[in-house]
Amino acid sequence: MRIVDGETIISALARLIGELVVDPPSLRDTAFCAPDLTGAEREAAAILDENLRIARAERRPLCQDCGMVQVWVKKGKFASFSGASTLRPLIDEAVRRAYRDGGLRCSMVKDPFDRKNSGDNTPASIHIEELDGADLEFTVLLKGGGSENVSRVAMLPPSAGRAGVADIVLSALREAGGSGCPPYHVAIGVGGSFDTVATLAKQALLFDRGDDPELRDLILRRVPELGYGIAGFPGVRPVTAVRVATAPTHIAMLPVAVLLNCHAFRRGGVSL
Amino acid sequence: MRKIPVADLDALRSVKMGEFVALEGVLLAMRDRTLARLAELKKNGEPLPVPLAGRVVFFAGPTPGLADGRGAVGPTTSRRMAAYLPFLCDTGPVAIIGKGLFDEKDAERLRSCNILYLQAIGGAGAYYGARAGGVGAVAFEEYGPEALFELTVHDFVVMMTLDGAGAAWR
Numbered sequence: 139m140r141i142v143d144g145e146t147i148i149s150a151l152a153r154l155i156g157e158l159v160v161d162p163p164s165l166r167d168t169a170f171c172a173p174d175l176t177g178a179e180r181e182a183a184a185i186l187d188e189n190l191r192i193a194r195a196e197r198r199p200l201c202q203d204c205g206m207v208q209v210w211v212k213k214g215k216f217a218s219f220s221g222a223s224t225l226r227p228l229i230d231e232a233v234r235r236a237y238r239d240g241g242l243r244c245s246m247v248k249d250p251f252d253r254k255n256s257g258d259n260t261p262a263s264i265h266i267e268e269l270d271g272a273d274l275e276f277t278v279l280l281k282g283g284g285s286e287n288v289s290r291v292a293m294l295p296p297s298a299g300r301a302g303v304a305d306i307v308l309s310a311l312r313e314a315g316g317s318g319c320p321p322y323h324v325a326i327g328v329g330g331s332f333d334t335v336a337t338l339a340k341q342a343l344l345f346d347r348g349d350d351p352e353l354r355d356l357i358l359r360r361v362p363e364l365g366y367g368i369a370g371f372p373g374v375r376p377v378t379a380v381r382v383a384t385a386p387t388h389i390a391m392l393p394v395a396v397l398l399n400c401h402a403f404r405r406g407g408v409s410l
Numbered sequence: 411m412r413k414i415p416v417a418d419l420d421a422l423r424s425v426k427m428g429e430f431v432a433l434e435g436v437l438l439a440m441r442d443r444t445l446a447r448l449a450e451l452k453k454n455g456e457p458l459p460v461p462l463a464g465r466v467v468f469f470a471g472p473t474p475g476l477a478d479g480r481g482a483v484g485p486t487t488s489r490r491m492a493a494y495l496p497f498l499c500d501t502g503p504v505a506i507i508g509k510g511l512f513d514e515k516d517a518e519r520l521r522s523c524n525i526l527y528l529q530a531i532g533g534a535g536a537y538y539g540a541r542a543g544g545v546g547a548v549a550f551e552e553y554g555p556e557a558l559f560e561l562t563v564h565d566f567v568v569m570m571t572l573d574g575a576g577a578a579w580r
């Protein structure tokens with residue numbers, strides 16, 4: 139059994155979050171301006187490029203919504219850790235340090251109805267995947283509320299097929315418009331069940347899943363019908379990328395999850 | 411790009427739909443929780459901590475670092491605030507800044523009570539943070555990022571979406 143020091147986990151995750159807020163590896167090669175953009179969409183693209191530059195140069199958060207922290211852990215059966223009996227307190231302590239001590243915006247409320255802020259951006263959303271071996275890997279996504287709010291799950295009949303799935307994706311994108319900060323990273327889960335399909339979409343986003351290129355291409359062909367672009371302004375770039383993950387499902391079902399991520403795609407990982 | 415002082419109501423009302431302008435002055439930043447509280451105060455006939463008449467309301471919740479010159483601020487989704495439009499119509503801000511479009515019936519409500527709507531670029535928190543000179547919570551500090559803030563801005567680029575002549579960007 140390999141034992142990873144708990145403090146090492148906390149400090150590595152806190153450091154990773156601090157980096158994702160200002161200069162995530164997932165945006166290092168991003169440029170929003172492109173020759174085919176015109177008018178208001180071009181103005182918005184130039185502002186987003188300037189935003190990336192300022193965030194990097196001045197170490198300012200890219201977005202005031204510093205996100206809900208979503209952590210996906212891949213834990214080998216021969217890997218364990220010290221400092222706590224489960225990973226939850228270690229991960230939440232990392233979140234606490236990164237946000238409360240790092241001057242980041244804390245956006246979590248303790249109760250969905252009384253809406254009182256937890257004050258340290260905890261709890262993180264945690265998913266633990268068990269694997270063979272002795273690796274311990276953390277993939278972290280900082281997810282803003284605007285784009286999470288325009289995501290959706292639908293339970294389709296199997297007869298709907300790829301065309302029906304594409305309809306749901308296009309309708310989610312149409313309704314999202316400029317509200318969730320396009321250009322969107324679209325992540326689609328297909329299959330599983332009501333609860334697992336949303337997790338599947340998240341896996342597509344976290345691990346660049348490219349299942350079913352036929353569905354991806356069908357969606358990309360239909361993107362121009364949306365008619366809007368960056369910032370929701372009339373234009374041509376509502377979508378940056380489409381990622382798809384599929385899984386086995388029931389004979390009666392075709393579950394679909396459409397997870398939209400804003401242009402501030404803040405994803406990174408650490409292996410300990 | 412024209413520079414428009416937010417206190418100059420005539421200049422604000424002269425901006426045409428689709429025009430990008432650079433705002434200068436003090437905005438009132440608020441979002442879900444402050445709006446809910448303000449609407450409740452108004453309903454109960456109690457005084458508001460700050461009058462909204464003639465002010466520019468910015469749907470936003472800044473990061474704490476903004477006060478030290480290393481923070482971020484940017485627009486949040488406007489249509490989520492649709493429930494508070496009757497309250498805003500009653501209290502008379504000159505304009506609202508947010509992101510995304512309102513539904514047609516909500517745009518019509520804004521039009522009917524002479525409130526302009528401008529869009530800032532969603533997710534450009536560092537860009538706008540570098541254009542925000544000062545920030546201070548003026549009420550409901552206990553709400554954290556959802557407090558009511560005064561935010562001093564310069565060269566704050568926004569696009570007119572529902573203008574003084576009632577023309578709306580779609």
